[in-house]
Amino acid sequence: MLKYGVTHRLSTTYHPQTSGQVEVSNRGLKRILERTVGENRASWSDKLDDALWAFRTAFKTPIGCTPYKLVYGKACHLPIELEHKAYWALKHCNYDLKTAGDHRKVQLNELNELRDQAYENSLIYKEKTKRLHDSKIKNSVFNIGDRVLLFNSRLKIFSGKLKTCWTGPFTIAQVFPYGIVELSSTNGPNFKVNGHRLKQYFGGDIPPMVVPDLQTFPMDQ
Known part of the structure; x- marks a missing residue:
């Protein structure tokens, strides 16, 4: 960590705010499973592969592209899109092997640039989220013995x-x-x-209230 300049920060348990990206991904998968599983909620594992496929081929705002494109460097062509002759799928689908191979090499060369751009977009998104989260936190100073x-x-x-x-x-x-x-x-x-x-914590025993002696004066006649 010292060699590569990595700062090691420890997070405590039961504090999911420190794993924001993981929590957002899990929340997205949970919403997909809520809409796909039937009355028998025990069948969620059967729908997990389809939910993961839908999650990976959906556009993500933090990275500015789909997770599928971030890994393979190109958009995903679904069979249903080719079957129904979707315009964008047919436009990018070239059956000439030489032309398709050259285009694929260009995409692979642009993959590192695509990942760097996704990293910058994710960093900007995380900074905005952190500022919003920190603005709602009241800073408290704790000392040993408090x-x-x-x-x-x-x-x-x-x-x-x-x-x-x-x-x-x-x-x-x-x-x-x-x-x-x-x-x-x-x-x-x-x-x-x-x-x-x-x-x-400001609790504890209530101190007894001390009432000073009152001097009495005779009433005016």
């Missing part, structure tokens, strides 16, 4: 409406760079979480 509450983001099948999602309080044992905080509890080992899931 007491905090932890947001419980684990999946629950039966969640109570009136049950709080905050657990704790915990004590901050150590603060790491990139927003990782190590917490300590009285009845368990220390563990690391993302700082976005924490908030300050």
Whole structure:
């Protein structure tokens, strides 16, 4: 990593915001499966190959092309398009082997340029998404020894409406760079979480209210 200038950043568990590209891909596949599976949801694995094919041949805004074109350097010609004589498919489909071979060599030479352009488009998209995400985050400064509450983001099948999602309080044992905080509890080992899931805890015993002695004055006659 030092040789190639790679910065190694660790992400904590139960924080899917650090895997944005994976989450977007999974969300797209989930929507396709929701529309294709029948009443028997157990048949999702039978539809997975078709869902992946539809996902790979669909245009993606972050990279500016389809994943199929990013891998093979050309658009995908579906059999149904040739059967129904789609204009764009017949226009790009050349049955002359020599001409098609020369055109294919040009496409392969342009593949690296296509991938570089897709990388730049993806980088711009990620920067915009990061700015939008960071604009909604309130910066909190945590110090060692502070007491905090932890947001419980684990999946629950039966969640109570009136049950709080905050657990704790915990004590901050150590603060790491990139927003990782190590917490300590009285009845368990220390563990690391993302700082976005924490908030300050201001609980405790209420101090007794001291009422000063009041001097009484005689009433005016």
